[in-house]
Amino acid sequence: MPPAPPTRRNALTGSRIRERRTVLGRKQSDLARAVGISASYLNLIEHNRRRIGGKLLVDIARELDVEPAALREGADATLYDSLQTAAQDRGPGFGPVPETDRIDELAGRFPGWTGLIAAQHKRIAGLEGLVDGLQDRLAHDPVLADTMHEVLSTVAAIRSTADILVGDPEIDPQWRARFHRNLHEEAERLSSSATAMLAHFEDPGGRSGPPSTPEESVEALFDAADHHFPEIEAGGADAIGPLLDGHDGMADAATRALAEDQLRRYAADATRLPLVDFVEAARAAEFAPEPLVALAGGDVALVLRRLAALPPGLGAPSFGLAICDAAGALIFRRRINAFSIPRFGAGCPLWPLYTALTRPMSAETTVLDLPTGAQFRAWAMCQPLGPPGFETQAVMQATMLLRPLEDTVPEGARPVGPGCALCPREACEARRVASVLG
Amino acid sequence: MGARVLLVEDEANILEAISFLLSRDGWEVHGHGNGGTALETIARLKPDVVVLDVMLPGRSGLDILRDLRADPATERLPVLMLTAKGQAKDRDMALALGANAYLTKPFSNAEMLETLRHVADPDGDPSSTGSTP
Numbered sequence: 001m002p003p004a005p006p007t008r009r010n011a012l013t014g015s016r017i018r019e020r021r022t023v024l025g026r027k028q029s030d031l032a033r034a035v036g037i038s039a040s041y042l043n044l045i046e047h048n049r050r051r052i053g054g055k056l057l058v059d060i061a062r063e064l065d066v067e068p069a070a071l072r073e074g075a076d077a078t079l080y081d082s083l084q085t086a087a088q089d090r091g092p093g094f095g096p097v098p099e100t101d102r103i104d105e106l107a108g109r110f111p112g113w114t115g116l117i118a119a120q121h122k123r124i125a126g127l128e129g130l131v132d133g134l135q136d137r138l139a140h141d142p143v144l145a146d147t148m149h150e151v152l153s154t155v156a157a158i159r160s161t162a163d164i165l166v167g168d169p170e171i172d173p174q175w176r177a178r179f180h181r182n183l184h185e186e187a188e189r190l191s192s193s194a195t196a197m198l199a200h201f202e203d204p205g206g207r208s209g210p211p212s213t214p215e216e217s218v219e220a221l222f223d224a225a226d227h228h229f230p231e232i233e234a235g236g237a238d239a240i241g242p243l244l245d246g247h248d249g250m251a252d253a254a255t256r257a258l259a260e261d262q263l264r265r266y267a268a269d270a271t272r273l274p275l276v277d278f279v280e281a282a283r284a285a286e287f288a289p290e291p292l293v294a295l296a297g298g299d300v301a302l303v304l305r306r307l308a309a310l311p312p313g314l315g316a317p318s319f320g321l322a323i324c325d326a327a328g329a330l331i332f333r334r335r336i337n338a339f340s341i342p343r344f345g346a347g348c349p350l351w352p353l354y355t356a357l358t359r360p361m362s363a364e365t366t367v368l369d370l371p372t373g374a375q376f377r378a379w380a381m382c383q384p385l386g387p388p389g390f391e392t393q394a395v396m397q398a399t400m401l402l403r404p405l406e407d408t409v410p411e412g413a414r415p416v417g418p419g420c421a422l423c424p425r426e427a428c429e430a431r432r433v434a435s436v437l438g
Numbered sequence: 439m440g441a442r443v444l445l446v447e448d449e450a451n452i453l454e455a456i457s458f459l460l461s462r463d464g465w466e467v468h469g470h471g472n473g474g475t476a477l478e479t480i481a482r483l484k485p486d487v488v489v490l491d492v493m494l495p496g497r498s499g500l501d502i503l504r505d506l507r508a509d510p511a512t513e514r515l516p517v518l519m520l521t522a523k524g525q526a527k528d529r530d531m532a533l534a535l536g537a538n539a540y541l542t543k544p545f546s547n548a549e550m551l552e553t554l555r556h557v558a559d560p561d562g563d564p565s566s567t568g569s570t571p
Contacts, residue, residue: 153493
């Protein structure tokens with residue numbers, strides 16, 4: 001019976017023997033004699049046409065002055081995979097195709113260089129990920145896009161003006177003075193723009209500056225009301241129009257439409273869980289969601305939203321709230337101190353908000369441990385927006401309620417961050433892009 | 439007097455530097471800083487070529503370009519768009535809407551002169567000045 005075809009890694013044991021023997025300058029016949037086999041049999045082994053193991057492998061390893069494992073396993077598996085990946089990722093324009101069938105040989109002869117190739121490949125992949133993340137942010141963050149436009153316009157003015165001054169030394173003195181003044185103005189403007197851009201990177205969810213998008217304007221409306229609207233609690237959806245009429249920043253059609261959507265849901269929530277009944281039950285439950293689910297007919301997300309909309313003065317804890325769609329895009333947030341929920345881009349993939357998307361209709365609660373040491377109890381639920389139906393695609397949303405923990409728990413908390421770019425947990429397996437933190 | 443160019447750009451110092459540059463090159467230069475009234479200015483001045491920034495107060499350069507191409511009187515008017523580096527979608531949109539060329543900020547004066555000459559006269563001598571398109 002012919003020998004079973006060797007596996008990819010085992011198949012290379014013979015090649016490694018041949019490589020090592022060649023490096024040592026020993027003849028095949030000499031090695032064969034030393035371990036008590038014929039040269040032709042060793043030749044078959046070296047060409048991976050015969051399996052080798054046991055005492056013969058140990059003897060050959062001893063003769064070649066290496067550990068048997070070095071011949072059997074070859075290069076470190078991690079290093080092997082890294083080099084394999086580096087070869088696959090090399091992209092066009094990098095010359096000849098790497099000889100991936102000789103990775104073991106390469107790693108055996110040049111362990112330092114191969115380690116460097118693997119490390120460089122990992123670093124390049126990390127940097128490419130960072131660039132992708134920043135490009136994504138530039139494309140989706142209107143504040144950053146505006147600031148970048150300001151910076152580039154200033155640089156364009158400086159470059160054109162400087163080109164003139166350098167390229168035309170005989171320029172009229174009045175024009176020269178004028179362009180010098182312009183350069184001075186633009187330099188000051190550039191300094192200011194660059195500072196603003198850095199400040200935005202340091203505080204991407206910043207509360208400063210006027211709202212510039214419909215989402216920000218609607219968020220400002222909710223923030224100003226402390227996420228509680230007595231008019232709607234008392235008057236239902238009919239109160240939405242007059243409420244928006246009396247609020248600055250709702251003139252834009254897109255902004256008003258978004259605000260009406262959000263407030264209609266608020267009104268529907270208030271109808272389903274009237275404030276008087278809910279406050280009494282919430283107090284009895286010490287503002288924990290679990291005992292309140294039955295009151296809401298099993299609608300967990302409704303309970304989470306109503307807890308985040310309680311009026312001040314009840315002795316309720318501070319609550320944060322985040323709602324995202326099935327694509328992970330944030331569509332509503334109630335911010336809370338010490339837990340940064342980014343306005344644009346994704347947050348931390350380990351937040352229950354996102355893990356809930358993988359387990360629809362299964363409520364979960366856990367303690368979150370932030371890099372700052374702050375801890376929050378989180379409740380999360382992913383459920384469809386409307387009732388189920390035949391031949392209809394359910395639109396799913398995930399909701400996460402956050403409550404700060406005064407007494408932190410020493411064990412069992414889930415380590416999370418504010419999102420990869422601003423998270424110092426370098427070794428996190430969920431890391432998507434490198435951190436911009438030093 | 440050379441060919442007439444209208445610069446639609448709201449950054450005063452860019453406008454001043456490019457105006458100076460193009461005037462020296464022999465162009466008859468006019469500047470305009472508001473997107474909302476740019477079409478009226480184009481109709482009144484009847485420029486030979488327009489340099490149009492994307493980000494403008496009042497109305498975006500892309501919207502202005504769309505209207506220029508929809509009007510038989512200006513559908514062939516040469517337009518050089520100014521976009522910002524990193525805003526590839528603006529550049530792609532400008533070309534899709536019919537811009538003759540684009541420059542990304544920051545650009546050099548030599549790039550501006552060369553591109554504008556080519557936009558105004560695609561078959562002309564690239565070293566020629568604004569007095570000859």
